[in-house]
Amino acid sequence: MTVTLRPLLSLGLSAALMLPLAAQAAEPEDAIEYRQSALRVMAWQLGPMGDMAQGDIDYDEEEFATRARNLASVAHLPWEGFMEGTLRGDDHTAETDALAKIGDDWSGFEEKQETLKQEVATLARMVDDDEEFSALRRQVGAVGNSCKGCHDDFRAE
Numbered sequence: 103m104t105v106t107l108r109p110l111l112s113l114g115l116s117a118a119l120m121l122p123l124a125a126q127a128a129e130p131e132d133a134i135e136y137r138q139s140a141l142r143v144m145a146w147q148l149g150p151m152g153d154m155a156q157g158d159i160d161y162d163e164e165e166f167a168t169r170a171r172n173l174a175s176v177a178h179l180p181w182e183g184f185m186e187g188t189l190r191g192d193d194h195t196a197e198t199d200a201l202a203k204i205g206d207d208w209s210g211f212e213e214k215q216e217t218l219k220q221e222v223a224t225l226a227r228m229v230d231d232d233e234e235f236s237a238l239r240r241q242v243g244a245v246g247n248s249c250k251g252c253h254d255d256f257r258a259e
């Protein structure tokens with residue numbers, strides 16, 4: 103499994119020195135709480151864009167743009183929390199919907215992460231390019247599908 107180096111590097115620490123220590127120091131329960139929180143951050147940012155796309159609230163260009171950029175900047179965060187020993191059936195005390203299948207098909211799980219990251223990057227780029235709301239709306243749908251695409255395969259009902 104991969105662990106992103108960015109948080110360590112931003113602390114100015116040597117990744118080579120810190121990575122194994124950090125990986126061992128994190129308790130499964132903490133990693134699970136971390137990733138669930140990061141996933142909720144994404145949902146919070148996506149929510150209003152989904153509501154605008156569905157016409158439940160009025161389209162607000164500025165808010166939409168801010169949400170799109172926020173989502174693009176956090177979409178890489180949850181995944182390092184899927185450490186070894188943190189899935190369903192592993193030896194920990196946390197509640198998790200992360201299926202054991204993630205461990206058996208890690209590359210499939212990574213592909214779903216990539217799809218999400220690409221879709222949110224596209225949305226952020228479209229916002230920067232001042233695209234029409236009709237196009238943005240469709241792209242919100244594509245982002246939502248990339249969430250669902252992973253949940254259908256790798257998250258418990």
Ligand code: HEC
Pocket residue numbers: 134137138139141142144145148197198199200201211212214215218245246248249250252253256257
């Ligand atoms: C690569 C796979 C994947 C993608 C993509 C994905 N999720 Fe998830 N999501 C999961 C898994 C697995 C869980 C279960 C995590 C757990 O319980 O430990 C989950 C859980 C959640 C949760 C519940 C967190 C909690 O409090 O327990 C929310 C909210 C969520 N995802 C939102 C989203 C949103 C919004 C998107 C798209 C913007 C998204 N997810 C994309 C795999 C994914």
